[in-house]
Amino acid sequence: MLQKPYLMVPGPTAVPERVLQAMHRPVINHRGPQYEALFRDVSDRLKTVFKTKQDVLTYPAAGTGMMEAAVVNILSPGDHVLVVSIGVFGDRFAEIAAKFGAVVEKLDFAWGEAAAPRVLAERLAGDKEGRIKAVFLTHNETSTGVTNDVQALAAACKGHPALVVVDAVSSLGAMDLAMDEWGLDVVITGSQKALMLPPGLGFMALSERAWAACAQSTMPKFYWDAQAVKKALAKGQNPYTPPVSLLFGLAEALRLIEEEGLDNIFARHRTLRAALRAGVRAMGLGLLADDKVASPGVTAVLPPTGIEAKKIQKTMRERFGITLAGGQKKLENQIFRIGHLGYVAQTDILVTLAALEMTLALLGHKVELGAGVRAAQEILMEG
Ligand SMILES: Cc1ncc(COP(=O)(O)O)c(C=O)c1O
Incomplete structure (x- = not known):
């Protein structure tokens, strides 16, 4: 396809x-x-x-x-x-x-x-x-x-x-x-x-x-x-x-x-971070960083028990054309990272979350399709 x-x-x-x-x-x-x-x-x-x-x-x-x-x-x-x-x-x-x-x-x-x-x-x-x-x-x-x-x-x-x-x-x-x-x-x-x-x-x-x-x-x-x-x-x-x-x-x-203006750019990154984190959480996944120190530009996600991070990256890439980053050094295969800095819009976050839900479902994780996207949509509509 x-x-x-x-x-x-x-x-x-x-x-x-x-x-x-x-x-x-x-x-x-x-x-x-x-x-x-x-x-x-x-x-x-x-x-x-x-x-x-x-x-x-x-x-x-x-x-x-x-x-x-x-x-x-x-x-x-x-x-x-x-x-x-x-x-x-x-x-x-x-x-x-x-x-x-x-x-x-x-x-x-x-x-x-x-x-x-x-x-x-x-x-x-x-x-x-x-x-x-x-x-x-x-x-x-x-x-x-x-x-x-x-x-x-x-x-x-x-x-x-x-x-x-x-x-x-x-x-x-x-x-x-x-x-x-x-x-x-x-x-x-x-x-x-x-x-x-x-x-x-x-x-x-x-x-x-x-x-x-x-x-x-x-x-x-x-x-x-x-x-x-x-x-x-x-x-x-x-x-x-x-x-x-x-x-x-x-x-x-x-x-x-x-x-765009620097302040608007910073605000955009903060909004995308909030939407992405809400979406990932709504899928039942954990996040490496606490909200207080979470980066506005990259989010490290913990895979569900029993599913390798690398498997998620592979399915996202091969099935949906979405490239995510892996964990480095001691975090290799322990996390996958979603980059959301630079030329990134709300729609990129929604597409990524939608594909991630499908990926998790395909890999056997119990996920309610649409839950992550909806959580992100709700945040994006506020901003
Ligand atoms: C915080 C930080 N410092 C340094 C580097 C190194 O940059 P480069 O890969 O261009 O050498 C990177 C690359 O990801 C980075 O994220």
């Missing part, structure tokens, strides 16, 4: 038609005036999304590249850092920092829970000599569907000299993040999630304190060198060949974001 593909994973996410069309243009010279105008324009408009006055640097990179860029630009080998981890991507920050010679201490929280600001504040209060150079945070832990209260975590770092580094790969553009107001020193993100672009662009902004740390940093870097990227940006250029077509797409994606 004919199927329409639905990419309901938490990145890469579906790309709007307008963004796809914008990228279908002849490539231009990246050292010419047309590119310079484009690059200056998008770099400027990105500041609004980051809520910062600082330069937003653009790299041809995956999110992991930006995590590495954050590490190598502000640290020197032997620096002590504190990595707050609530899942796979917090762990990744620790791994990268250790690989580059930082002395890494982890502050781990259970997967499925958010980091407690009080625990972070207590740990930093114990660092009387101010040895910890940076605190690494994950805004939205994509592997568990939990959003950290970054504002409160950053506030917990106040009074300590450590830089606050935030992985906003799966949050920026879907949930509020106010870099300057919240006192964040480094914020990184990628193009392929809430920014509604294909994978391939990474972004990083640094506070004045972070720029000062860059000037002192001795970790080796060439491609990631933020100072070189900043210098090139001052001329409306990149230090190397940028993915020009993706920048055409970025200009259009930013236009879409401006048209």
